[in-house]
Amino acid sequence: MVNYAINKITLRQRLREYKKKPISFLLLLIVGLAALFSATALVFIIIYIIIMGVPHLTPDLFALKYNSDNVSCMPAIINTLIITVLTLIISVPFGIGSAIYLVEYAKRGNKFVKVIRTMAETLSGIPSIVYGLFGMLFFVTALHWRISLLAGAFTLAIMVLPTIMRTTEEALITVPDSYREGSFGLGAGKLRTIIKIILPSAMPGILAGIILAVGRIAGETAALLYTSGSATGTVSSIMDSGRTLAIHMYVLANEGLHTDQAWGTAVVLLILVLVINTLSAFIAKKLSSKN
Amino acid sequence: MRLNRIKEMAMQGVFLLTAITSIAAVVLICIFLFYNGVPAITEIGFLNFVGGQKWAPTNVPASYGILNMIIGSIYVTAGAVVVGVPIGVLTAVFLARFCPAPLYKVLKPATELLAGIPSIVYGFFGLMVIVPFIREHFGGGSSLLAASFVLGIMILPTIIGVSESAIRAVPESYYEGALALGATRERSVFKAILPASKSGILAGVVLGTGRAIGETMAVILIAGNQVQIPSSLTDGVRTLTANIVLEMGYSTGLHRQALIATGVVLFVFILIITLSMQAIKSRSEKYG
Numbered sequence: 001m002v003n004y005a006i007n008k009i010t011l012r013q014r015l016r017e018y019k020k021k022p023i024s025f026l027l028l029l030i031v032g033l034a035a036l037f038s039a040t041a042l043v044f045i046i047i048y049i050i051i052m053g054v055p056h057l058t059p060d061l062f063a064l065k066y067n068s069d070n071v072s073c074m075p076a077i078i079n080t081l082i083i084t085v086l087t088l089i090i091s092v093p094f095g096i097g098s099a100i101y102l103v104e105y106a107k108r109g110n111k112f113v114k115v116i117r118t119m120a121e122t123l124s125g126i127p128s129i130v131y132g133l134f135g136m137l138f139f140v141t142a143l144h145w146r147i148s149l150l151a152g153a154f155t156l157a158i159m160v161l162p163t164i165m166r167t168t169e170e171a172l173i174t175v176p177d178s179y180r181e182g183s184f185g186l187g188a189g190k191l192r193t194i195i196k197i198i199l200p201s202a203m204p205g206i207l208a209g210i211i212l213a214v215g216r217i218a219g220e221t222a223a224l225l226y227t228s229g230s231a232t233g234t235v236s237s238i239m240d241s242g243r244t245l246a247i248h249m250y251v252l253a254n255e256g257l258h259t260d261q262a263w264g265t266a267v268v269l270l271i272l273v274l275v276i277n278t279l280s281a282f283i284a285k286k287l288s289s290k291n
Numbered sequence: 292m293r294l295n296r297i298k299e300m301a302m303q304g305v306f307l308l309t310a311i312t313s314i315a316a317v318v319l320i321c322i323f324l325f326y327n328g329v330p331a332i333t334e335i336g337f338l339n340f341v342g343g344q345k346w347a348p349t350n351v352p353a354s355y356g357i358l359n360m361i362i363g364s365i366y367v368t369a370g371a372v373v374v375g376v377p378i379g380v381l382t383a384v385f386l387a388r389f390c391p392a393p394l395y396k397v398l399k400p401a402t403e404l405l406a407g408i409p410s411i412v413y414g415f416f417g418l419m420v421i422v423p424f425i426r427e428h429f430g431g432g433s434s435l436l437a438a439s440f441v442l443g444i445m446i447l448p449t450i451i452g453v454s455e456s457a458i459r460a461v462p463e464s465y466y467e468g469a470l471a472l473g474a475t476r477e478r479s480v481f482k483a484i485l486p487a488s489k490s491g492i493l494a495g496v497v498l499g500t501g502r503a504i505g506e507t508m509a510v511i512l513i514a515g516n517q518v519q520i521p522s523s524l525t526d527g528v529r530t531l532t533a534n535i536v537l538e539m540g541y542s543t544g545l546h547r548q549a550l551i552a553t554g555v556v557l558f559v560f561i562l563i564i565t566l567s568m569q570a571i572k573s574r575s576e577k578y579g
Contacts (some may be wrong), residue, residue: 017475027477031389034381038451039398041444042405045416052419097309105303106310118569119313125498125565126320126558127505129532133554136539137323158316165313189295191302219409222507222532226539246411253415253512262415270412277407281400 046270053267056260061268066232071258073265075234076248079149082235083228083244084217086153087160092210094157095164096199102165103172104194124162128223131159135227147241152228159223160213167212171205171287172198204287211280219273221246245269320558328555331355331548340552346518348538348546355549357556359518363528364504364557366521367514370439371446371503376496378443379450383492386451387458388480406448414509417441422513431525433515438528441509446499453498457491458484490575494568501564505557507532531557 018025063072098116106113135155145151175198183193199206229241230251243251249269252262332340335355343356382402390398417437426432461484469479485492507530515527516537529537535550535557542550 021475021478024475024477027481028389031381031385031477034378035385035390035398037378038382038405038447039401041447042401042408045408045413048420049412049416094309094312097306098313101303101306101310105306116310116313119317121569122317122562122565123313125501125561125568127501127507127532127561129505129507129535130320130324130554130558130561133535133551134320134323137327137551138319142323158320161313161316189299191299215407219407219411221409221411222536225536246409249411249415250508250512253411253418259419263419266412266415269409273407273409273412274404277404278400281403 046274049263049266049270053263053265053270056264057267058264061261061264064234071248071252071261073245073248073261073268075232076243076245076265077268078234079228079242080218080244080246082238082242083149083153083156083224084214086149086238087156087217088210088213090154091157091161091164091213095161095209096168096206098161099165099168099172100194103169104190104198120162120165123158124166126159128159128220131155132223132226134158135223140227145239147227147229147231149228149235149238149240149242152224152244153238155223155227156217156220159220160216163213163216164206164209167209168202168206171202171209174205174287175201204283208280208284208287211276211283215273215276215280218244218276219246219269220244221250225250245272324551324555324558327548328552331545331552332555334545335549335552340549341556344520346534348542348549353546355545357531357534357549357553359520360529360531360534360553361556362520363514364530364532364560366435366528367438367442367510367530368500368503370435370524371442372496372500374440374443375446375450375499375503379447379495379499380454380492382447383451383454383458383495384480384485387455388476388484402448402451405444406452410445410506410509411512413441413445414512417509417513425525429525431527433513433527434525435514435521435528436524438510438514438530439524441513442503442506445506445509446502449499449502450495453495454488454492457488457495460491461487490571494571494575497564497568497571501561501568504530504560504564505532507536511536531560 018028060070061072062074063070064074066072066075098120102113102116132155135151139145139151139154140147143151179197179201180193183197184190188196224244224247228244228247230243230247231241232243235242245265246269249262249265252258252265335343340355340357341361342358343354344358345354345356346359347354386395386399386402417440418433421437421441422432422434425434425437429436465483465487466479469483470476474482510530511533514530514533516529516533517527518529519526521528531553534553539547539550
């Protein structure tokens with residue numbers, strides 16, 4: 001059979017080419033090695049933690065009660081759930097609302113929009129420890145909420161706001177204008193169009209953003225250390241202090257007394273966050289392949 | 292009809308209000324940090340605070356100099372950049388130009404997952420694996436070297452993501468032109484495409500720098516936290532972020548305020564980085 005592909009060269013031809021130009025081959029090699037390093041780093045960290053941690057995933061680790069002999073991570077898991085739900089309740093309406101304003105209402109080239117974008121970008125660049133300081137000064141001290149899950153949730157809500165905002169914005173932008181025109185043409189108002197037409201079609205993208213935010217909340221430590229604190233045990237109200245899984249992990253690692261349990265907790269935390277992130281990426285990908 | 296109009300207007304107002312929250316948040320953060328931190332700086336004296344080498348808040352009389360921590364943060368960040376930038380940019384080159392499609396489907400999500408690992412897990416991994424490794428082979432253990440290495444890996448996804456999209460944004464004609472002039476594929480990529488995407492790559496590096504300087508939990512576990520200017524790679528360092536977390540728990544009075552002021556200094560660093568980031572972006576939008 002005759003090969004008609006003109007630009008295709010065989011491996012042997014390419015190798016001969018590289019023999020003549022060793023520098024090019026060297027470049028290819030270091031580029032490949034760099035990529036290999038990045039991939040290996042991920043695989044190594046995940047596999048190492050799983051191998052070291054899985055043997056320590058004992059029923060004791062998931063006992064309902066925490067005490068200093070058995071550093072169960074169950075209360076921390078429950079606290080993480082509570083704080084995640086609280087944070088989402090606060091941040092999702094604001095994130096989606098601002099994205100709707102930016103995409104659907106604001107006029108193009110509006111100065112005000114530029115200011116909001118700049119601020120959101122600034123927010124996403126602020127390190128979590130600075131959020132933690134702010135939460136401590138504002139929610140814990142100035143508003144007298146003391147160190148509590150609520151203070152932690154509000155602090156995290158500000159932290160994940162730019163994430164939810166940006167992903168929602170992107171999702172809204174991908175909704176074709178014909179949807180809007182069709183809805184207006186049928187006599188629907190702007191509000192109705194947004195609620196009945198645009199939001200449902202942008203939902204997967206918004207959801208992917210929210211799940212991404214959940215991943216950040218679950219893994220956050222520095223912002224929570226002085227806002228929701230590191231009290232052990234389950235909370236009786238959201239005004240109580242309670243440690244999340246990530247903080248639990250930090251305390252264990254820092255004390256150095258319960259290394260086995262720390263490995264086990266690391267596995268739980270790592271798998272939780274990885275599953276959340278993969279889920280988010282999966283939903284986002286489904287969305288992009290649909291369009 | 293009128294009712295509908297009112298409803299529309301009201302909801303537009305509500306959306307506008309939610310949009311203002313991010314402005315309000317930034318303003319509130321600035322006000323509260325500066326209001327609580329600046330009095331301490333004026334009491335200690337700006338030069339004594341930023342330029343002082345002695346950090347002994349529990350001494351009588353106490354001294355509050357954070358120069359060692361500022362330099363510690365700069366060293367650790369520089370170390371992370373040295374480790375993360377070459378690997379990150381080269382990985383981005385591979386992903387954008389050399390990666391076979393089936394491999395890309397695995398490699399790209401992998402680099403993104405790297406961003407999802409919580410910093411405390413990186414810290415714990417560093418503490419249990421990297422630090423013992425360094426202790427065995429170089430001596431020292433918890434050190435600038437350990438922190439630089441782990442942070443370098445942590446900023447990889449940021450650098451890879453931004454650099455890859457910058458490389459992909461370069462028109463294909465640059466590459467084809469170089470090929471047509473007889474350059475090899477690799478030469479075309481490195482000599483024609485990379486220079487054209489340098490402002491985008493720079494943006495990625497700046498973003499990664501911001502991540503590294505603000506990183507807290509991983510650094511605390513592996514950097515050693517000694518208040519000193521490290522004289523070698525295996526010496527311990529304390530960063531600004533570590534200083535805040537380590538001592539905030541038991542501090543009172545001026546000590547506590549000095550820690551908040553440490554946060555202010557960190558915040559100013561971050562603001563400078565964010566501003567330069569935006570400057571790079573608007574420049575690259577202008578000149579393409």
